[in-house]
Amino acid sequence: MAEHSDATIGLPADDEVERRLRYLNFTPEDHARIRDVQGEILGHLDEHLAAFFDHLSRFEEAQGLFRRGDVLDQAKRLKREHLVALFQGNYDPAYVEQRFRLGQLYSRAQLDVGLFMGAFHELMASIGARIVGHFSGDPTAGFAHFVSFRKVAFFDLAVIVDAMMADREQTIRRQQEAIRELSTPTLQVRDRLLILPIIGLLDSYRAKQLTDGLLQAIRAHRAKVVVVDLTGVSTVDSKVANHLIQTVEAARLMGASVIVTGLSADVAQSLVTLGVDLSRLNTMGDLQGGIEEAERILGYADRRGERSAVLND
Amino acid sequence: MTGGTRVTIDRDVDIVTARQIGRQMAAEAGFSGSDLTMIATAISEVARNIVEYAKRGEVRLETASKHGRKGLVVVANDDGPGIPDIEQAMQDGFSTGRSLGLGLPGARRLMDEFEIVSEPGKGTTITMRKWCG
Amino acid sequence: MPIPILKQGNVLIASVQAALTDQELLRLKDELADKVGRFRSRGVIIDVTSLDVMDSFATRTLRSLAAATRLRGAETVIVGIQPDVAITLVQLGLTLEGVATALDLEEGLDLLSRPARDPRR
Numbered sequence: 001m002a003e004h005s006d007a008t009i010g011l012p013a014d015d016e017v018e019r020r021l022r023y024l025n026f027t028p029e030d031h032a033r034i035r036d037v038q039g040e041i042l043g044h045l046d047e048h049l050a051a052f053f054d055h056l057s058r059f060e061e062a063q064g065l066f067r068r069g070d071v072l073d074q075a076k077r078l079k080r081e082h083l084v085a086l087f088q089g090n091y092d093p094a095y096v097e098q099r100f101r102l103g104q105l106y107s108r109a110q111l112d113v114g115l116f117m118g119a120f121h122e123l124m125a126s127i128g129a130r131i132v133g134h135f136s137g138d139p140t141a142g143f144a145h146f147v148s149f150r151k152v153a154f155f156d157l158a159v160i161v162d163a164m165m166a167d168r169e170q171t172i173r174r175q176q177e178a179i180r181e182l183s184t185p186t187l188q189v190r191d192r193l194l195i196l197p198i199i200g201l202l203d204s205y206r207a208k209q210l211t212d213g214l215l216q217a218i219r220a221h222r223a224k225v226v227v228v229d230l231t232g233v234s235t236v237d238s239k240v241a242n243h244l245i246q247t248v249e250a251a252r253l254m255g256a257s258v259i260v261t262g263l264s265a266d267v268a269q270s271l272v273t274l275g276v277d278l279s280r281l282n283t284m285g286d287l288q289g290g291i292e293e294a295e296r297i298l299g300y301a302d303r304r305g306e307r308s309a310v311l312n313d
Numbered sequence: 314m315t316g317g318t319r320v321t322i323d324r325d326v327d328i329v330t331a332r333q334i335g336r337q338m339a340a341e342a343g344f345s346g347s348d349l350t351m352i353a354t355a356i357s358e359v360a361r362n363i364v365e366y367a368k369r370g371e372v373r374l375e376t377a378s379k380h381g382r383k384g385l386v387v388v389a390n391d392d393g394p395g396i397p398d399i400e401q402a403m404q405d406g407f408s409t410g411r412s413l414g415l416g417l418p419g420a421r422r423l424m425d426e427f428e429i430v431s432e433p434g435k436g437t438t439i440t441m442r443k444w445c446g
Numbered sequence: 447m448p449i450p451i452l453k454q455g456n457v458l459i460a461s462v463q464a465a466l467t468d469q470e471l472l473r474l475k476d477e478l479a480d481k482v483g484r485f486r487s488r489g490v491i492i493d494v495t496s497l498d499v500m501d502s503f504a505t506r507t508l509r510s511l512a513a514a515t516r517l518r519g520a521e522t523v524i525v526g527i528q529p530d531v532a533i534t535l536v537q538l539g540l541t542l543e544g545v546a547t548a549l550d551l552e553e554g555l556d557l558l559s560r561p562a563r564d565p566r567r
Contacts, residue, residue, distance in 0.1 A: 016378065166381030173446070212347060215529030222549060250532035253542065255525070255549035255557075325468035332499055333465070350499065350530035351537065357501040361468070416502040419538040 017096055020158065024151045031089055033148035038087040040134050041127060049079055051126035055119040056111075062119075064110035071109055078102045086152055099156050103163025107171075113164055117157070124153050187217050193294050194223040194256075197287070199232035207243040214247060218256045225297050226251055227290040231262030238274040248281060257297065258282065261290035317375040320360075322391075323368075328360040331372040335387065342376045342383040343445050351423040352385060352443055358416035359389035359439050367393020367437065377442070384444040387424075389437075396431040403429070449474050451481060457489040457558060458482065458520070459551070464498045471504060475511040482520045489558035490515050493551055495526030505540045512545040521546065525554040 041048070053076065056062040066072055082102065085095055106116055128146050135142030187194050194217055198210065214226065228244075230236075236244070248258045260283045263271075271278060284290040318338070320331040332353040339352045356372065363370035370391025377384045396402050403418050417439070421427040424441040431437035449470060452459045458481055460474060478490055492508065494500065512522035523546045527535070535542070548554040 015375075162381060169381060208347075211533065212529065215532060218549070219529060222553075224549075224553075246533070246536045249536045250529070253527045253532040253535060253547050254529070255547055255553050329465045329467055336498070347530040347533045350528075350534045353499045354501050354534050354538065357499050357503075361501070361503055364468075419502055419540070422537060422539070423534065 017091060017093060020155055021091065024155055026151050026155070030148035030151055033145045034087060034089050034152065037131050037134060037145055037149070038089075041087050041130060042084060044130060045080060045083055048083065048123060048126045048130075049076065052079060052119050052123040055122040056115065059115055061112045061115050065106070071105070075102070075105055075109070078105065082156070086149075086156065091152070091155070096159055099159040100163045103160035104167050106160070107164040107167035111164075113161060116160070116164070120153075120157060120160075124150065187213070189217075189221050189223075192222060192224045192298060193291075194218065194221060194226045195229065195287070195291070196226060197229040197232060202233055202236065202240050204239045204243065207240050207247075211243065211247040211250065215250055215254060218251060218254050223256050225257050225259065225294040227259045227261060227287065227294050229262045229287045229290065230260060230264075230267065231287060233262075233267065234264070236267050236270060238276075241271050241274050241276045245276060245280060259284055259290045259293055261285065261287045317373055320372045320374070322360050322363045322370050322372055322389075325361075325364060328357055328364060331360045331374075332356040335372075335374050335385065338374055338376060339385045339443075342385055344383075344385070344443070345445075348443065348445075352387075355420040355423040355441060355443075356387055356389075358420040359387065359441070362416060362437075362439075363389060363391045363393070367391035369393075370436075379444065382444045382446060384425075384442055387439075387441045389439040389441075391438075392436040395433040395435050395437055396429075397433050399429055399431055448477070451477060453481075453485060453487075454555075456487055457491060457555065458485070458487045459491045459493065461493040461495070462497050464496045466497060466504070468503060468507075471507050475507060475514065478511060479514040479518060482515045482518045487515075487520045489555075490520050490522040491551060491554045491558070492522065492524050493526050493554075494524060494531075495528070495550070497526075497531065498528070500527070500531050500535055500540075502538070502540060505535070505542060509542065509545055521558060523548050523554040523557055525550050 057066060065075060078098070078101065082098060085098060127149060131146045131149060132139070132142040135145060187196055194214070196210070196214060202210075214228075217223065218226065228247075244260070248260070251258045258281075260281045262285075263283055268278065282293075284293050318334055320327060320334060322328065322331065335356040336349050336353040339349050344352065356374075360372050363372070370389065370393065373386075373388040373390065375386045375388075377386050403421065417429065420439075420441060424443045426440075426442040428440045429437065430439075449460050449462055451474075458478060460478065462471070462474070474492075481487065482490060490511075492511070497504075508522075508524060515522050524542065525548045527547060546557060548557050
């Protein structure tokens with residue numbers, strides 16, 4: 001399990017702490033009640049931690065956490081620190097970051113969110129029983145103290161689950177990125193001419209990537225003509241169609257002309273139906289025709305290559 | 314990571330300041346190349362709006378996070394004359410040159426979220442947000 | 447700080463920097479219009495390679511600049527629009543209609559040296 005350095009992605013912003021505490025209606029009275037039971041809980045920390053980890057150990061789905069001794073030790077250490085911090089009552093950005101890190105650890109250990117919540121509930125039940133027991137003569141006070149603790153527990157829960165989900169989303173994004181890179185077409189350069197064959201499904205995100213890449217390539221290779229071949233594209237939706245038009249216009253702003261080739265009758269029809277003005281595109285039937293047209297344009301430019309001062313001095 | 318920054322908008326040089334700070338903050342928040350330019354441009358539009366119509370106001374820039382994504386919040390605020398017809402002001406008149414020159418529809422197109430509150434005599438507040446990825 | 451304007455034969459060349467204020471751009475327009483008249487220039491190149499933001503004001507002013515110089519007999523070419531700026535302009539729906547654009551200074555000069563009718567455009 002590799003260590004990731006981009007650990008801060010998804011970390012809640014500082015103003016979020018305030019907002020989340022407001023969502024839970026966390027008051028100074030709650031704060032005071034937490035401090036009341038601090039001694040009692042911290043005196044039996046191992047018992048409460050055991051409730052959490054023993055529960056997890058009973059399930060296959062938590063094996064990712066138990067398989068490696070160092071990961072488990074780190075998780076136990078962090079969990080212990082968390083409980084201490086919870087009852088110390090200082091809920092600041094560092095507190096949030098602490099929980100966020102734990103959530104990331106769980107995610108990378110492939111811990112199932114539902115299972116985590118089950119274990120978390122066991123932990124709450126264990127602590128809850130102790131709190132209520134502490135106020136055995138006064139059930140109302142006991143419950144009030146439990147509720148205060150529960151608010152902070154829910155705060156923790158939200159941050160940890162957010163972290164697990166953010167980490168998961170990131171993993172998925174990375175995988176998708178890797179897949180996209182495999183299918184990204186290579187730009188072929190031929191003396192100020194770029195050829196961009198597009199293969200496969202074209203979604204908004206990929207279209208944006210292609211545009212960025214194309215414009216950077218125009219600058220890097222000083223391309224004057226770009227042939228974009230859509231032979232390998234079977235469907236285009238309105239977003240992508242607009243993106244195509246925008247790419248053409250952006251390329252023009254950079255002094256390059258764009259020839260679109262390989263537009264099937266179907267795709268051309270959908271574009272027209274989508275309200276795309278095909279006359280704004282310079283289209284040729286197939287890639288070969290597009291290259292010939294491009295060379296004609298460049299050839300014309302070369303014939304005029306003598307930089308004589310046509311503007312009279 | 315967070316921390317709001319306020320830029321007083323008084324003269325045209327402040328427009329440049331606001332958009333440069335905005336670009337910087339967006340870069341720190343992890344926005345990509347073209348997004349940075351879009352954010353800077355949107356800030357330029359709303360800041361200029363203040364200079365041209367309200368004479369004086371401020372732009373507040375702050376990073377935020379939502380569902381694990383980082384973002385930038387831009388709040389442009391002024392005590393100017395206000396916009397009598399917001400709908401009309403937000404209409405797309407660029408390509409035909411009919412725009413009132415407000416640049417606001419453009420800013421909206423560049424950002425993910427865009428809210429405008431304005432009343433004649435009560436000034437204008439524009440809140441826009443863009444999220445990473 | 448005024449933007450320096452270079453004279454290269456018939457062509458006036460101005461490079462704008464990143465932190466371009468509205469006043470500086472307006473002054474550039476006036477200066478170019480003036481110099482085109484005085485030197486009877488046939489071409490103007492505005493190099494925006496360093497410009498990190500081109501918004502509605504910049505676009506309007508550049509179009510107005512091109513119109514002003516054309517009235518005085520010179521064609522204007524904007525060169526060096528960066529990829530991110532190009533994407534943003536298009537996204538904004540801003541057009542530089544009526545103004546020629548080229549990749550860089552070399553291309554801009556080449557464009558100006560062509561006869562008026564270029565089948566490409």
